[in-house]
Amino acid sequence: xxxxxxxxxxxxxxxxxxxxxxxxxxxxxxxxxxxxxxxxxxxxxxxxxxxxxxxxxxxxxxxxxxxxxxxxxxxxxxxxxxxxxxxxxxxxx
Amino acid sequence: xxxxxxxxxxxxxxxxxxxxxxxxxxxxxxxxxxxxxxxxxxxxxxxxxxxxxxxxxxxxxxxxxxxxxxxxxxxxxxxxxxxxxxxxxxxxx
Numbered sequence: 001x002x003x004x005x006x007x008x009x010x011x012x013x014x015x016x017x018x019x020x021x022x023x024x025x026x027x028x029x030x031x032x033x034x035x036x037x038x039x040x041x042x043x044x045x046x047x048x049x050x051x052x053x054x055x056x057x058x059x060x061x062x063x064x065x066x067x068x069x070x071x072x073x074x075x076x077x078x079x080x081x082x083x084x085x086x087x088x089x090x091x092x093x
Numbered sequence: 094x095x096x097x098x099x100x101x102x103x104x105x106x107x108x109x110x111x112x113x114x115x116x117x118x119x120x121x122x123x124x125x126x127x128x129x130x131x132x133x134x135x136x137x138x139x140x141x142x143x144x145x146x147x148x149x150x151x152x153x154x155x156x157x158x159x160x161x162x163x164x165x166x167x168x169x170x171x172x173x174x175x176x177x178x179x180x181x182x183x184x185x186x
Contacts, residue, residue, distance in 0.1 A: 002106045002121045004097060013095045015106050017121045017178045019142060026119045026140060026180045028095045028110045047119060047140055047182050049112060085110045087119045089140050089180060 008034055014090070023092045034080045038072050041093040045069040049086025054079045101127055107183070116185045127173045131165050134186040138162040142179025147172045 003016035005025070012034065014027030026047070044051070046064045053070060054061045055078045064070055071093070072078050096109035098118070105127060107120030119140070137144070139157045146163060147154045148171045157163055164186070165171050 002103065002123065004106065010095065013097065013108050015108060015119075015121045015180075017123070017180065019178045024141060024180065026108075026121060028108045028119060030095060030110070048117060048184075085112045087108075087110065087117065087182060091141075 007036075008032065025090045027088055027090065029080070029082045029086050029088065031082050031084060034082065035077055036080065037077045038074055041071065041074040043069055043071045043091045043093055045089040045091070047087040047089055049082075049084050049088075051086055051088065052081040052083070100129075101125065118183045120181055120183065122173070122175045122179050122181065124175050124177060127175065128170055129173065130170045131167055134164065134167040136162055136164045136184045136186055138182040138184070140180040140182055142175075142177050142181075144179055144181065145174040145176070 005014045011030040011032050014025040016025040046066050046068055048066050050065050052061050052063050055072055056076050098107045104123040104125050107118040109118040139159050139161055141159050143158050145154050145156050148165055149169050
């Protein structure tokens with residue numbers, strides 16, 4: 001099954017799927033500023049576009065471009081600045 | 094706007110978006126055999142998983158794994174064998 005998710009009034013959407021027992025999703029974020037909470041730890045990979053992020057407790061923003069990835073701890077959160085429509089892969093670790 | 098698309102009874106779903114005036118989509122294909130028609134020429138990049146494809150007029154199947162891409166001519170079609178749930182990026186050229 002492919003699970004459709006919509007966040008922030010439809011400005012972020014994702015498609016969740018399972019592969020070999022592991023959950024992942026691909027999604028798109030339109031320009032905007034967002035805060036996402038995490039349940040499980042996750043790895044976010046930028047597919048096309050760019051994400052500027054700051055994890056909870058961090059002071060500085062980091063930029064990730066297509067092909068680059070960052071991880072976020074579980075039971076935490078991260079802030080995002082999205083300047084152009086960006087596609088991403090989220091893998092739950 | 095992020096456009097949700099669903100094909101083949103929901104076993105293939107995609108999210109279409111525009112970035113700098115160019116149309117792309119990210120999507121997920123569940124295991125199965127599919128034929129897709131193209132309108133514009135497109136480049137398909139495997140994000141996670143694997144696609145086995147054969148373009149219209151070709152005799153042999155080719156396998157593309159994560160990070161690999163193939164192009165398909167416009168006004169044409171290609172057959173796909175999907176063995177595990179696979180995420181892809183489709184860029185219209």
